[in-house]
Amino acid sequence: MLRNVLLALLALVIAVGGGTLSAWYAVSRFDGFGSLAIGQWTAHPDAGTPLSDPYAKARAAREGAFPLGGTEGLVFYAYSDNEGKTLDRRCTYKVEGNTPNTRFWTLYAADRALTSLEPGKDKLPALHSRQIFRNDDGGFSISVSPTAQPGNWLATSGGGRMVLVMTLYDTPIAGNSGLVNMAFPTVTRIGCDG
Structure with missing residues (x-):
């Protein structure tokens, strides 16, 4: 009798614990189905x-997010550089290339919870397509760094991912088929402080 009660309690703990952990993983860590990866960028x-x-x-x-509708735009995330290393706030990166056809784009740095990083006083928290310097071929080069950089500079602060x-x-771009062959800017690590 006691053995059956203990087995039932063990099964209950495994079911509740496993269900809770799988729900946490699905909401916190799982990228979801239908994600689209182009280079380092995922949408x-x-x-x-x-x-x-x-x-x-x-x-x-859970995050209080308000995703854009399919005809309003697309959000792309880069979690790592071109060598597959996780992006670090203490490092300097070059974001180089161009974007697919779009009327307007923005770029900002965020923490892993996708909260925008506060770059500090008198520093821009984000860049957009109408304020950057472009190369002769229409492409761009943006430095993402905690220290001031010449040209297009996106400031970061603090430490961590x-x-x-x-x-x-x-x-x-209306569907996935139009995105697959599109080129996105590369994210290259230049160096790190600390």
């Missing part, structure tokens, strides 16, 4: 649409 084209998976909806509700967030607004 979720179905976010904000009726086709969004339940995990993405739960994550958006970070994410680069690029949002394309009013882009004619």
Whole structure:
């Protein structure tokens, strides 16, 4: 009798514990279904649409996010550099290249919870397509660094991991098939302090 009670309690602990851990993982760590990776950049084209998976909806509700609709734009995230190393706030990176056709884009650095980093007093927290210097070929080079850099500079502060967030607004790209062959800027680590 006591053995059956203990086995039932063990099964209950495993079921509740496993269910809780799997739900936490799905909402906190799982990227969701239908993610699209282009180089270092990842997007979720179905976010904000009726086709969004339940995990993405739960994550958006948990974070208080308000995803863009399919015709409004797409948000891309870079968690690592071109060598696969996690982005670090103490390091200097070059974001070079160009974006797919879009009317307007923004770029900012965020922590792993996707909260924008405060770069400090008198520093811009984000860059956008209408304020950067461009190369002769129309491409751009942006330095992401905690120390001042010449040219286009996106300031970071603090220590720990970070994410680069690029949002394309009013882009004619309607579906995944149009994104697969698109070139995105590369994220290259230049050096680190500390």
